[in-house]
Structures are given as C-alpha cells and as structure tokens.
Amino acid sequence: MSATSGVKASGVQTRTFVAGGALLLAVALPLLLPDFGVTLLGNIGIFSLVALGLVLLTGVAGSTSFGQAAFMGVGAYTTAILTTRLEWSPWLALLAAFGMTALVALILGAVTLRMSGHYLPLATIAWGISLYYVFGNATDLTGGFTGLREVPPLSVLGVQLTSGRTYVYLILLIVILAAVGVQNLLSSRTGRAIRALRGGSVVAESFGADTYWLRIQTFLVAALLACLAGWLYAHFWRFVNPTPFGLNIGIEFLFMAVLGGSGFVWGALLGAGAITLLKNWLQDILPALFGQAGSYETIFFGLLIILMLQYSRRGLWPILDRLVPPRTPKVFGQAPLLSARSKPANGEEVLRVEHVVKQFGGLRAVNDVSFTLHAGEILGLIGPNGAGKSTMFNLVTGVNPATSGRVVLRGRDVTKLPARAISRLGVGRTFQHVKLFPExxxxxxxxxxxxxxxxxxxxxxxxxxxxxxxxxxxxxxxxxxxxxxxxxxxxxxxxxxxxxxxxxxxxxxALVADPALLLLDEPAAGLRYHEKQELATLLRKLKAEGVTILLVEHDMDLVMNLADRLVVMNYGEKLAEGTPAEVQRHEGVREAYLGGVA
Structure with a gap:
C-alpha cells in the first residue's frame, strides 16, 4: 500500500469511528438524560429538520427565507385538526400535511422566487407573518391563539409512543434519514446544479438546467422538511398554538443554520443543538443577572451571529470538520459510456447569425452583425476591448436575447430560446470571466x-x-x-x-457536454507559452473530431495560427471577415485594431 493510500485509509477509519461514536451517543442519550433533557433533545431533533431545509434553501441555493416556521405551522395544524376533529390516523394526516404544505409552497414559491436581492427575504417575512395570523385568527378551525389540545400520540407497529424517551428515537431516526437524503442530493447531478444557483443562474442554464424549476424544487423540499418537523412537534407536545410558528422563531431557525454552518448538512444539527441549549440556559441565567424578566437571549443571539459572520462565516461545522482527516473522494468503478451526440457533416452550416442587433437602452452593443460558421471550422471573433464579442457570445448561447435579427443553429431558429434549450441542442461554452465553483x-x-x-x-x-x-x-x-x-x-x-x-x-x-459547437471566450488568458501551445494542439484535435469552434481571443499569434477564418468587430459592428492573411491586410483592421502596424 502506498503512503497516500495509507493516509486515505486512515482518514476513512477516523471518520467512520467519529460517525459511529456520534451514532452511539445519539442512541445512549435518551436513556441517560433526565426527562427535561429528553424534551430538549426532542426539540433539537425537530428544529434540526427545519434548519436542514434552510441549509439547502439558503446556505446552498442562496435563497434567504425567514418563513420556514410558518411551514412548520402548516404541518402541525394540518395533523392537529385532522386527528382531533376528524379522528384521522396521524400517519394519514402526515400525507395530508405534505399535500397541504406542498400546495402552499408551490403557490408562494411561484410568486416569490422570481425576486432577487433583498426583495426575496422581505417577501418571506410577509407571508410568514400572514400565515402566523391565519393560525391565530381562524378560531373555528385552529382554536385561535388558545390552540388545539389532546393531539393523539403516534403509534408505530401497534405501539403507542406516549413516552418522550421512545418518541425521541423516532425523531432521531427521521432526522438522520433526512440528513442522509439531503447529503445524497447535494452529491448528485441535481445537487451540483442547486449549488450553482448561489453564484447566479448563467452557468447552470448554460449547461441545460432549468434554474427557476430548481429553485422551486429546493423551496419545496425545505418546506416539506419544515412540515415534517411540525408534524413531529404536534404529536410530541400533543398541543398546538401559533406561538412556535411566528417570525421570531423563523429568525431563530435561520440563526441555527448560520451558526452550525449554512452550507453543511450536519451543521444544521449542530446549529439546532447549540441554539436550543443556549436559549434554555440563557433564559435561566440572564433574567437573574439583570434582575428582571425579558427576552434577553435574543440580544445575545444577535451579538453571537454578528461575531460569527465576522470571524467564521462558514459556521461551526467547518471548524470541527478540520479536526479529522479530510474526506476521501467518491470514485466510481467501471461505468457505461454516456451516449455521444452525432456531429454535423464536414462543411455543413452549423451557425448562421443574420443582421443581429442587441440594444441596452440607448447603447447598441451589437449592431447589424452577420456571419456563418461551418462544421470543421475554427472561426476567430476578434476586436478591441468593448467591441461586443462577449455580447455576441451571449446572443448565440441565449444568455441575452437579440433585440432584432436571427440566430440559426443547424437550420433551427434559436433566437428566442433560453440558454438551457440552446445548450441541449449541442452548444458548449466558456466565459470571459471564469465561472467555476471554487468549493x-x-x-x-x-x-x-x-x-x-x-x-x-x-x-x-x-x-x-x-x-x-x-x-x-x-x-x-x-x-x-x-x-x-x-x-x-x-x-x-x-x-x-x-x-x-x-x-x-x-x-x-464544456467538453463534458459533448458539444457540436464550442464557444471559447478568451481561453488562453493567463496561460504560459507552452500551455498555449498545448491548448492550440487540443483545439486542432477537437476540430479533427468534428467539433466546430467559435473563438474569442486577444492573443493574435495564437488566433492567427489557429483560426480558419476571422470576423473582426469594432464598436459593435462587423469590420471585416476573411482568412487570417486577408484580415491582416485589411486597412480598416490595421487602423482600428492593430494600430496601423502590419
């Protein structure tokens, strides 16, 4: 065994040991803790589910929500009403609660998730408050602010979970299964696209993902996790009123996710435990310290979060995670090949740009530009900075729609298609400013x-x-x-x-997308000389394999030796088109772009 393999094996063993120890502790705690400690442990597990949804929604996808406590309330009230007034089975009521929460989440998500910036969290505050007052004022249905009592206990395999100690085991099992499910999601194709949402939608859309639908799905999963927490809460406490589902509790749930580590699944459990225990201790200590009752713990939490954002923005989990060896990568064995796209025949017209105009207010970034690109060609798109080259890339790939004109891809008009649809037709691209996911x-x-x-x-x-x-x-x-x-x-x-x-x-x-048309925006920027030569060799090889390439590049030596034809842009207009030799002889190009130097 190599030294590297030994280190990896040691890392796996250490992490397995830590995970096993945590599992044994979870099993032992309900037996060892006093009754009040068991109650706190149950609350920690329930709150962990809400925080887990916020890790996915806010920490990973970047959609800040203050309203998750309201979804918890939907789950709690649905099961409380159905089991106390209609005498439904709690498990059947769970399905109804999921259905009701999904309906509410889809309606609210469809309205609010198109918002960005500070408008989205403000919208979640608005509907969170609205649902809270619905719970409190629909007296005939919900019991108003007095609430609903005598919610029946859960029964598992004919055994009623009337003891808090036995109920806590069910909570812990559900929390572990939910955490593993979310971890599986984030390690998948869909999870990578969700992680891409935090940096904006351009990259994910450029490789075929429907980012709006991904946001809806993420919002729905977070809402259903909160609903599940509400269902467990109702049957754990066997009493429901609006107090645990208000805006202040929604803010606490967000604190849990941030403190534990908003981008880490297991950080949700850590944050829920830390905030719940701190709140309990501070409610005893601070009133005695100040000599009067009051919600002083809220002040403490505010200061704690400020300090956390200042000194450890990723939360507590990464700090603990660094104490054990790093995770070993998940390497799959033999795998079937992905189906390859049929490439256009050599010489076939792959791309045609017809009199395209792109106007931003009073600025015409691209003005009446036309060119064609055929299979087996490398076409260079060159020009000074600000000439409109990257804008042209965005028009071809659907990131920005053209104001007028047409973009035709292999005979199909794609002018009005979104980026995800154009990508699925065989277009891959890179970006002028690198857009990777650094973590x-x-x-x-x-x-x-x-x-x-x-x-x-x-x-x-x-x-x-x-x-x-x-x-x-x-x-x-x-x-x-x-x-x-x-x-x-x-x-x-x-x-x-x-x-x-x-x-x-x-x-x-971009190559993993198996493109028929590859758009490269300044791929040689930052490369050393020998790396540029290797890049040129790669692009020639891709051309021989049937990949058609549209290239924006400022390295004139590279582009002149690599491109079959060139299109020169200046101030948004096409200045010249032809072979590299023809373009170099063009008087307008020499004057505007090469500064008059031959």
Missing amino acids: MTLVENAMMGGYARARGGLLASMLHLERRDEASLQAEALREIERVGLRDQAWNQAGNLPLGKQRLLEIAR
Whole structure:
C-alpha cells in the first residue's frame, strides 16, 4: 500500500469511528438524560429538520427565507385538526400535511422566487407573518391563539409512543434519514446544479438546467422538511398554538443554520443543538443577572451571529470538520459510456447569425452583425476591448436575447430560446470571466457540464438511485480533465487553481457536454507559452473530431495560427471577415485594431 493510500485509509477509519461514536451517543442519550433533557433533545431533533431545509434553501441555493416556521405551522395544524376533529390516523394526516404544505409552497414559491436581492427575504417575512395570523385568527378551525389540545400520540407497529424517551428515537431516526437524503442530493447531478444557483443562474442554464424549476424544487423540499418537523412537534407536545410558528422563531431557525454552518448538512444539527441549549440556559441565567424578566437571549443571539459572520462565516461545522482527516473522494468503478451526440457533416452550416442587433437602452452593443460558421471550422471573433464579442457570445448561447435579427443553429431558429434549450441542442461554452465553483473539486465542476446528458432527478438523488449516471458522468469528467492536462489535480478544489488552469478546467467542463459547437471566450488568458501551445494542439484535435469552434481571443499569434477564418468587430459592428492573411491586410483592421502596424 502506498503512503497516500495509507493516509486515505486512515482518514476513512477516523471518520467512520467519529460517525459511529456520534451514532452511539445519539442512541445512549435518551436513556441517560433526565426527562427535561429528553424534551430538549426532542426539540433539537425537530428544529434540526427545519434548519436542514434552510441549509439547502439558503446556505446552498442562496435563497434567504425567514418563513420556514410558518411551514412548520402548516404541518402541525394540518395533523392537529385532522386527528382531533376528524379522528384521522396521524400517519394519514402526515400525507395530508405534505399535500397541504406542498400546495402552499408551490403557490408562494411561484410568486416569490422570481425576486432577487433583498426583495426575496422581505417577501418571506410577509407571508410568514400572514400565515402566523391565519393560525391565530381562524378560531373555528385552529382554536385561535388558545390552540388545539389532546393531539393523539403516534403509534408505530401497534405501539403507542406516549413516552418522550421512545418518541425521541423516532425523531432521531427521521432526522438522520433526512440528513442522509439531503447529503445524497447535494452529491448528485441535481445537487451540483442547486449549488450553482448561489453564484447566479448563467452557468447552470448554460449547461441545460432549468434554474427557476430548481429553485422551486429546493423551496419545496425545505418546506416539506419544515412540515415534517411540525408534524413531529404536534404529536410530541400533543398541543398546538401559533406561538412556535411566528417570525421570531423563523429568525431563530435561520440563526441555527448560520451558526452550525449554512452550507453543511450536519451543521444544521449542530446549529439546532447549540441554539436550543443556549436559549434554555440563557433564559435561566440572564433574567437573574439583570434582575428582571425579558427576552434577553435574543440580544445575545444577535451579538453571537454578528461575531460569527465576522470571524467564521462558514459556521461551526467547518471548524470541527478540520479536526479529522479530510474526506476521501467518491470514485466510481467501471461505468457505461454516456451516449455521444452525432456531429454535423464536414462543411455543413452549423451557425448562421443574420443582421443581429442587441440594444441596452440607448447603447447598441451589437449592431447589424452577420456571419456563418461551418462544421470543421475554427472561426476567430476578434476586436478591441468593448467591441461586443462577449455580447455576441451571449446572443448565440441565449444568455441575452437579440433585440432584432436571427440566430440559426443547424437550420433551427434559436433566437428566442433560453440558454438551457440552446445548450441541449449541442452548444458548449466558456466565459470571459471564469465561472467555476471554487468549493467543488475539479471533477465536480467538470461533471456540471454533463448535466443535460444524465437523467437523475431530485427524488432519485435523495434516495441515491442515480449511481449509474453519476459513475458515467464522473468517468467522462475525468477523461476531459486529463485531455486538458489537469488529471493529477482532479480531486483538488477548483478555487486553488491559478487563473490559467481554471480556464482549462472550464474547457473540460464544456467538453463534458459533448458539444457540436464550442464557444471559447478568451481561453488562453493567463496561460504560459507552452500551455498555449498545448491548448492550440487540443483545439486542432477537437476540430479533427468534428467539433466546430467559435473563438474569442486577444492573443493574435495564437488566433492567427489557429483560426480558419476571422470576423473582426469594432464598436459593435462587423469590420471585416476573411482568412487570417486577408484580415491582416485589411486597412480598416490595421487602423482600428492593430494600430496601423502590419
């Protein structure tokens, strides 16, 4: 065994030992704690489910929500009403609670998730307050602020869970299963797309993901986890009133996610435990310290979160996680090859841009530009900074719609299609400003490029049923990473790469999409001389394999020796078109772009 293998094996053993110890502690605690401690443990487990949803929704997907306590209330009130007034089985009431929560979440999500910036959290505050007052004022149905009593206990295999100690085991089992499901999701094709949402929608859409639907799905999962917490809460306490579902509790849930580690699944459990225990202790200590009753713990939590954001923005979990050896990468074995796209015949028209105009207010970034690109060609799109080249890329790939004119891809008008639809037609791209996910490994970044080539959805990912697709995507990603010369760093985080190699990784990610048309925006920026030569060799090889390339590049030596034809843009207009030799002789190009130098 090599030294590296020994270190990895040691890391696996250490993490397995820690996980086993945590599991044994969870099993032992309900037996060892006094009754009040068992009650606190039950609350920690219930609150962990809500915090887990916030890790997914806010920490990973970047959609801040203050209203998760309201979804918990929907679950609690649905089961309380159905079991006390209609005498339903609690398990049947759980299904009804999921249905009711899903309906409310889909309606609210459809309205609010199109918002961005501070508007989204403000909207969640608004509907969170609204649902709280619905719970309190629908007196005939919910019992008003007095609430509903005598909620029946749960029964499992004919055994009623009337004891808090036995009930806590059910809570812990559900929390562990939910955490494993969310962890599986985040390690999947769908999870990588969800993680991409935090940096905006451009990258995920450019590789075939419907980002709005992903946000809805994430919002729905977080709401259902809160609903499950509410169902457990109602049958744990056997009493429901609006107090635990107000805005202040929603803020506490967000505190739990942030304190534990908003981007980490197991941080949700850590944060829920820390906030719940601190709140209990502070409610005893602070009134005695100040000599009068009051919610002083809220002040303490506010200061704690400020300090946390100042000195450890990723929360407590990463600090603890560093104390054990790093995780070993999940490497799949032999995998079936992904189906390859049929490439256009040599000489076939792949792309036609007809009189395209793009106007931003009073500025025409692209003005009446036309050109064609045929299979087996490398077409260079050159021009000074601000000439409109990257805007043209965005028009071709659907990131921005053209104001007028047409973009035709292999005979199909794609002018009005969104980026995700154009990507699925065989278009891959890189970006002028590198858009990678720095906390993901090189392999995970590259696998994002194959999003449209796999089929595993959200539920299959949570149940870990997408392993076949994942294995194929990983194998494809490793092949493309090797082609760009980064195989020895495949399991490192992308954020640790220098800029030039990050651009190579972007090319590998685009190649995993198996494009017929590849758009490269300044791929040689930041590369050293020999790396540029290797890039040129790679692009020639791709051309020989049937990949058509549209290239924006400022390195004139590279582009003149590589491109079959050039289109020159200046001030948003096409200045010239022809072979590299013809363009170099063009008087207007020499004057406007090359400064009059031959």
